[in-house]
Amino acid sequence: MAYAWLRFMKTAIEIGIILGISIVAAFAVNSFSPAGIALVGQWDTAQGVVTANVKNDIVIESIEIGTVDQARKLYDSGDYIFVDARSRDDYEEGHIKGAVSLPLGQFEEKIAAFMERYPPEASIVTYCSGRTCEDSHHLAEFLLGFGYNKINVFIDGFPGWEAHGHPIE
Amino acid sequence: MGIPLNNFFNNFLSNSWIELAARWLLGVTFIYASYSKILAPAVFAKIIYGYDLFPGVLINLIAIIIPFVELVAGLALIIGFYPRSTALVIDAMLLVFIISLSINIIRGHEFDCGCFAINTGNQSTFSGPLLIRDLIYFALGIYVFFYKNPRRLCMGVN
Numbered sequence: 001m002a003y004a005w006l007r008f009m010k011t012a013i014e015i016g017i018i019l020g021i022s023i024v025a026a027f028a029v030n031s032f033s034p035a036g037i038a039l040v041g042q043w044d045t046a047q048g049v050v051t052a053n054v055k056n057d058i059v060i061e062s063i064e065i066g067t068v069d070q071a072r073k074l075y076d077s078g079d080y081i082f083v084d085a086r087s088r089d090d091y092e093e094g095h096i097k098g099a100v101s102l103p104l105g106q107f108e109e110k111i112a113a114f115m116e117r118y119p120p121e122a123s124i125v126t127y128c129s130g131r132t133c134e135d136s137h138h139l140a141e142f143l144l145g146f147g148y149n150k151i152n153v154f155i156d157g158f159p160g161w162e163a164h165g166h167p168i169e
Numbered sequence: 170m171g172i173p174l175n176n177f178f179n180n181f182l183s184n185s186w187i188e189l190a191a192r193w194l195l196g197v198t199f200i201y202a203s204y205s206k207i208l209a210p211a212v213f214a215k216i217i218y219g220y221d222l223f224p225g226v227l228i229n230l231i232a233i234i235i236p237f238v239e240l241v242a243g244l245a246l247i248i249g250f251y252p253r254s255t256a257l258v259i260d261a262m263l264l265v266f267i268i269s270l271s272i273n274i275i276r277g278h279e280f281d282c283g284c285f286a287i288n289t290g291n292q293s294t295f296s297g298p299l300l301i302r303d304l305i306y307f308a309l310g311i312y313v314f315f316y317k318n319p320r321r322l323c324m325g326v327n
Contacts, residue, residue, distance in 0.1 A: 014254035018241060026237035030210065037210045037232065043218050043225035052214035052229055087285070104285040132218075133284045 045131040049155050059137050064153050065125065068164045071154040074125055075166070081118055085128040085139040086158070095158060096127065097167035104128075104135045107142055120147035127154040127161070182312065189321045191309045192246045195259060198306065199243030206236035219280030220269050238262065246313070249323025253314050260310035263303050270300045 030036040038053035048066070051059045065071045074080045075096070082099040084091050091101040102114055118124075124143060128135040140151045154161075162168055181187060206213040214232035217223060223231060238258065245255040273279070274296055 011254050011257065014251040015258055018245060018251065018255055018258055019238065022238040022241040023234055025241065026234045029207065029237070030233045035209055035211065037214060037229050039229055039233075040226055041214055041218075041229045043228055050215070050218060052211040052232065054211045085285075128284070132215075132280075135285050138285070 049131050049134060049137065051134060059134060060140070060153075063140060063151055064155050066155060068156050068160045068166070071125065071127075071156070071161070072164070072166055074152070080123045080125045080152075082154075083124055083126045083139065083143075084158070085126055085135040090129065090158075094162070094168050096161050097169045099127075102139065104139050104142075107139070111142075111146060115146065120149070122148065123150040123152075124148055125152045125154050127157040130157040130159045131155055133157060183316075183318050185318055185321045188313065188316045188318070192249070192252060192313050192320075195256075195306060195309050195313065196243045196246035199239045199246070199259065201243075203236040203239035203243065206232070207240065210236070215284070216280075220273060221278060221280065222269055222272065235262070249320055252320060252323060256310045256314040260307055260314070263307045263310060267300060267303050267307065270296050270303065274300065 034055060036055055038055075041050070041052040042048065043050050048061065048064065049059055065074070075082065082096050084095050084099045084101045085104045086095075087103050087105065088101060091099075091103070095101070100114070100118070102110055124140075126136040126139045126143070128139075136153045136155070136157065140153050143151055158168075210229075210232045213236065214228050217228050217231055218225075239262065242255050242258050242262075244250075246252060246259070
């Protein structure tokens with residue numbers, strides 16, 4: 001009986017040591033790594049795009065278009081180019097009518113052709129597949145780096161647009 | 170008839186080289202698994218969110234801590250640092266993975282955010298093989314835990 005108890009305690013202490021080393025290493029690396037994340041993320045789609053809150057976060061709330069109606073107004077004004085950040089396959093399955101495909105995964109190969117057609121003075125609205133997707137923010141950040149400074153991100157993306165019955169193709 | 174086969178099986182399992190192979194296989198697998206999660210904790214956090222099983226306030230903490238438990242436990246198995254207790258830690262993690270996968274298979278939950286960084290679109294449909302793989306690792310963990318003979322290349326005592 002005493003032996004079993006000792007054995008149990010020994011195992012518990014060893015597990016504690018292993019977990020202790022892991023936890024200390026985890027928080028140390030997370031605080032120094034540029035890829036580190038906040039202790040609490042934003043995981044509520046009602047409040048916007050879900051994100052783990054990385055240190056150099058790409059989710060910039062000030063350029064977000066928070067409602068489908070607002071996006072529709074920009075769309076109807078005709079002054080904005082809607083840019084689809086999703087994969088080519090997703091784009092071909094259905095996209096906002098008139099939107100241009102610029103998949104995040106193929107940005108480097110496609111940006112030159114994109115710039116020829118749409119110079120950096122263009123007003124742009126990026127979107128992807130809604131609030132669980134950060135790709136439209138990544139795309140916006142890349143485009144900002146190429147001199148496009150009139151950029152908005154439509155966070156409800158294609159699913160939100162489609163659900164409101166707005167034009168798709 | 171059954172006895173010689175049984176003996177063979179017992180001899181096989183009590184062979185210290187077999188134990189070493191099982192321990193290293195588990196160790197290397199867990200170190201490998203931790204690698205991409207440590208490099209991109211935000212992507213791992215998104216995957217955990219996709220399971221739709223854990224409260225939002227815990228998602229980041231899980232994404233920060235679990236990869237390092239995998240890494241430290243993997244290293245501990247390879248160098249033989251508290252191999253029995255480490256096997257328990259590994260199996261506890263595998264149990265959580267197995268239960269999470271099973272719940273989502275049963276309720277038919279698939280998360281596909283359509284994101285470039287996370288290609289769950291292709292992976293989530295294959296969670297069956299993932300489950301079988303985890304069950305095999307779980308069995309290896311039990312074997313390492315119950316192994317009685319002296320272990321090879323082991324720095325800690327049993």
